[in-house]
Amino acid sequence: MGEIKRINGSLIIAEGLEGVRIGDIAYVGDLRLIGEVVRISGREVALQCYEDTSGLRPGEHVISTGTPLVAELGPGLIGGIFDGLERSEIELWKRTGPFIKKGYKVIPLNREKRWYFEPRVKPGDKVLEGDIIGVVKESKIIEHRILVPIGINGVVENIGEGDFKVDEPVAEIKLPNGVKREVKLMQTWPIRVPRPYKERLPLAQPLFTGQRVIDTFFPIAKGGTAAIPGGFGTGKTVTLHSIAKWSDADIVIYVGCGERGNEMADILTHFPELEDPRTGEKLIERAIFIANVSNLPVSAREASIYMGITIAEYYRDQGYDVGIIVDSTSRWAEALRDLSGRLEELPAEEGYPAYLAERIAKFYERAGRVITLGSERRIGSVTIMGAVSPPGGDFSEPVTSTTMRFVGALWALDT
Structure with a gap:
C-alpha cells in the first residue's frame, strides 16, 4: 500500500x-x-x-x-453497451442514473444469468488450448463457443450439461502433471497483450461493406485494415455507421472513442430496430458497443481501444469474422499526447509523443486472418476500420500520416 x-x-x-x-x-x-x-x-x-x-x-x-487491466470474455457480451473499462453502461444506468458516481464498480458479465451449455467433448477426450469444449446460444444469431483457456492442455475429467452461470465450472481438465484445472464459461485476458494464434494467413476474401463505391473501387479484405480520414462534417461517422449496419462481418464491435454522445446514441437507437439482411434478426443480435464518448475521462480512451480489439480477438478465436470500427483514433492519440505531456516526456511533431507511430502500428497489427489455436482447423479474422479526424482536414498531420503507413485501404473524405 x-x-x-x-x-x-x-x-x-x-x-x-x-x-x-x-x-x-x-x-x-x-x-x-x-x-x-x-x-x-x-x-x-x-x-x-x-x-x-x-x-x-x-x-x-x-x-x-x-x-x-483485463477483459472479461464470455457469454453476455453480444448486445451489450460497455464503457472503456468494460463496465456495463446499462447496469450503471440502472444503479446510478444518468450521472455515474466516481469509483463505482460494475462487473462486466452478469453473474446471475444462467446459460444453457451443450458439451462438444466427453470425459477421456484429449483437448488442447483453444479447443471448443461446448457451445452456448448467446443470441439469436451468435453461437458462443466455449474455448479451453490458453495454457491448458490435457484430458477431460468431467464435463456438465445444462444451465450454468458464467463463473461456475462446466468442465475439469487434468494436465499432464496431474493437476486438475476448472474451465468456466468466462475467462479473462490482459487487453494490451494480443491473443495468440497458430498461423497468420494471407488475405483472400473481401469484406463486403454494403457501400457500392467502397466495395467496387476501394475494397477491404477480411482481416485487413482501413482508415477513413476526413475533416469536420465530411461523413466519417455516417459512413462507419452504414458499414456497421450492412457489412457481412459475423460480429461487429463499435468503439466510440472520444466522439460526441449523440453520434453514439444514434447507432444505439437504430441497431435494435433494423433487421440483419442475412438472418432476418435485429442487428443488435450480432453487435457489441463500447461507448467512451467525449464527456468521459480522456485517459479511458486508450483503454476503450484495447478493450474492443481484445473482445474482437476472442470471437476471432471462435472462428468468426469480426469487424471492429473505431471512431475516432485521433481522440486516442490526443489522450496519448495529454498523458505524455503530464509525464514531461520529450514531445515530437505537434506535441504528440515520439512513440505514437509504434502505438498505432501495434494496434493495426492485431488485425488479420488466422488459423486459431486448437486441434481442429478454424479460421477467423479481425478487420479494423478506424476513423481519423485531422484538424482542418490536414492529411499531413502526424496521426493521419502515420496511420496511412500501416493500413491497407484508405477511404479519404473531403467536402
Missing part, C-alpha cells in the same frame, strides 16, 4: 508501492478510482487514472492489485 504524493490532472504520483510493475492496476484514494501504473522511478510510481480525479488529496492510500 502506498499513498498519493501529488496530483496532476489524470496523473497520480504515489510513493510506497512495493513490487508493482508497469501496467498493473491500482485503486487510488478513498473513492478507489481505477488507475494504471505507467512509470516507475525509484520509490515514485506514476499512475494514469481512468476516472475524474477531482476531490483526491495527497496522503490518501493507493492499493495495487498486482494484475493488469
